Amino acid sequence: MAPTLEDVARAAGVSRSTASRVLGGYGPASPDTRERVRAAATRLGYAPDPAARALVTGKGYRLVVAVVGLDPAVLDDPYVDRVVRATAEVGARYGIGASLQWLPMDSAPTVLHRLAGDRSVCGAVLVNTTEAVLRALPRSLIGRVVSIGIGWPGVPSFDVDNGGATSAMIQHLYASGRRRIAMVTGPAWMPCTQRPIDAYQAAMVAAGLPVRLVPGDFTAAGGRAAMLDVLDRWPDTDAVFATSDAMALGAIAVLRSRGIEVPGDIAVAGFDDIPFASYGVPALTTATHPVERIAAAAATAVLEQTWMPPVTAYPSELVYRESA
Amino acid sequence: MAPTLEDVARAAGVSRSTASRVLGGYGPASPDTRERVRAAATRLGYAPDPAARALVTGKGYRLVVAVVGLDPAVLDDPYVDRVVRATAEVGARYGIGASLQWLPMDSAPTVLHRLAGDRSVCGAVLVNTTEAVLRALPRSLIGRVVSIGIGWPGVPSFDVDNGGATSAMIQHLYASGRRRIAMVTGPAWMPCTQRPIDAYQAAMVAAGLPVRLVPGDFTAAGGRAAMLDVLDRWPDTDAVFATSDAMALGAIAVLRSRGIEVPGDIAVAGFDDIPFASYGVPALTTATHPVERIAAAAATAVLEQTWMPPVTAYPSELVYRESA
DNA sequence: GTGAAAGCGCTAACAC
């Protein structure tokens, strides 16, 4: 059915090994041979069988998206969906599939070793990883693992510039006259929580404004709880920056139920720009999160085995709507 | 690293083929041998290498989620994300990855043949497929293809019972006093559009109410356009059932901008129960869509090669909120 | 610069 390397070699009048070398792009080959093999390959529409290749190289044929978390519920998240989708889409172009699995925070070493020993796995994309997990990374995985989140020596990081987004958002709130700006953060164990906090604190201190930090968990329920907390501790708050749209929507729900006007009394800004941020009342002011671009780049890096700088930051853009 | 069949065979004191037969569960084997091989396999933690198996059986090692549509934008949809995620999660348990690709409606035969000839593909899950596409299905794919949507001889269907959901929703609207109920449908080319229409028409005719059908496209923008259309053609409409939450939210946005009360003047119901259906104002009354369960069952069916009835319908449940 | 040959881990004839 599909042409094999043998077919290409025969068509080009060379041996299988020569064809393999040319197509693999290593070993020696005369320019002429090179040309003939390439031509034959494209003419026949040759694509190497990843299974056969995996068998001999022992490198595997599926890319695992491993989401770090305390329980399997971390997989049940539209953010994860977007990462997996982008990975599956990129993989399709390489004949590589995407697998999704939970990487339990407390038994990360075990699971990572199993992953490293699994011949079917060609690489992994870590999501929401922590330093502890990265420290437990088996050496044999280095070079075929990337991280959407914080990096590690040998593990390039792909992430949104959420520090920059935070600065920009605080500046926007300040410019629109807000002075008592609270921030709802992500859960403390997630490393992606820190940079926005730093950026927020820096901005507030620089402007001589009070720092009002409340922990959240990226969910709407968490946003509701955090908003109640803010109202309780600092009743004069005039703006809230929630580091996820879900939390921002939860916060707005609380304010609405209290009869507090948004953005009249309190401005609320989110982060992520989820599909329906624009359909709430009021429409949510937020910052974009190019998850698909990030995940696609991450997947491509491990599939192409390209060298990557330790950190690649993707810019986030403010989306001005009604809530702030 | 990982134990091979050879290791198991040696540990059990049998040949590789015997071990293979036992573990594969076909061919003959004495109860004693069977026992020893099984014991050795579990003791060593043996798992067959899907790459090697794929190579010899020619059955492939990745499950393709093929989304039928007019253009690649059909992939860019939270619904697709959920299907892919569930597939990737089920696949992970089998050492199988999920790939995502667009199945262009106008060149379906070509793409399907490529899929059939691709040695890396073990099966496919069709999404939003049409009869025309199913008709073009190569024979070699039969038995390893399932459909989330309409089925076909040899292609079992897994779908939500959207006809039942429609009936239930119309009944709910009727029970709450609505009599001039319009329905916003999906795009005509999608087969999943028909059953809700039939159910709606049957319900309306049975109740002696006027049929008011407007085509949509499952997007919020389509919902806005459809709502304008309804208002234009039947100004006395008192309820709208949109067959997707996105369209319902679009419809609500239009009504809000016109100063029309929801549900006071016009009730609006959606379908899907997307994560933030509950955060709009008013919170959206809708019907659940167990996409993950459906996709997981579909993926499992092709991976396990189990026989399936031609159609498996998954119940949808009404979620009563504020909008209807 | 090129080809012959071995072998990755597994399945499936086929002989015993």
Next chain:
DNA sequence: GTGTTAGCGCTTTCAC
């Protein structure tokens, strides 16, 4: 019932 054997398509020494 069981073992022997021949590959699946590819990469990779190692001679030439």
